[in-house]
Amino acid sequence: MTGHVLTVDAGLRDLRAADHLLRAYAAGLPLPEGVFGCTHLVRGDRPRVAVSLTVREAAVAAQLRERLVAQGYEVADGAPDSVGRAVLYPGADALRGTMTVAEVLSVSAIDRVTVLGGTPAGRAVPGTPLVTRDHVRPQWQDGRLVLTAMPAAGGTLVPFEVPDPTPCCADH
Structure with a gap:
């Protein structure tokens, strides 16, 4: 922006x-x-x-x-x-529950969803369900807002960043 x-x-x-x-x-x-x-x-x-x-x-x-x-x-x-x-960012509050990649792109300022270990081009298929976990944190890359996702159970995607990460060395 x-x-x-x-x-x-x-x-x-x-x-x-x-x-x-x-x-x-x-x-x-x-x-x-x-x-x-x-x-x-x-x-x-x-x-x-x-x-x-x-x-x-x-x-x-x-x-x-x-x-x-x-x-x-x-x-x-x-x-x-x-x-x-x-x-x-515009549309961030609308990203709740499970939505398709196309819905995420249409209701928010996110320009692209990429998939780690996914398709050869790394782009998410528009009809793929994305389980937002109510925590969607895209990053700016080359002037575009990009959400990195990863494959999850049942053919869905989840944002790469988890809402409540375990702190490093939490068991020490």
């Missing part, structure tokens, strides 16, 4: 906390329709997860910046990278 991008670095350490922060923004800020809220992994000497908000209008971006700064957040222009993981 093209538009005005603001990045908030709240020093978050994991994706779940970043998802929660974006959902809190959606509930508490006057976000316009068509907003994209993404997570970005920031590497380096202080690894963390930053979030970005992309809106179409400069005036809306300025208002959001003002509100975020007033709440104590550090806000920067632009995105940390071009491969953000989308949490807020």
Whole structure:
């Protein structure tokens, strides 16, 4: 999506906390329709997860910046990278239960569904059922919003990212 991008670095350490922060923004800020809220992994000497908000209008971006700064957040222009993981995007709330790939593409901003270990071209067949698990997190790839899915039982697909992942070393 093209538009005005603001990045908030709240020093978050994991994706779940970043998802929660974006959902809190959606509930508490006057976000316009068509907003994209993404997570970005920031590497380096202080690894963390930053979030970005992309809106179409400069005036809306300025208002959001003002509100975020007033709440104590550090806000920067632009995105940390071009491969953000989308949490807020048009149609995200409609992706519930089981839908066909064609339905997912028609009701959301997702441009393409690819399948790991699937078809030779890697593209999902439009009539294939996708069990969303109410957790659909596509990523930006070459300017397109792409959902990566994997084969599941009964000829269905599921998003590659699971809603409640087991933390690394959870049994230690």
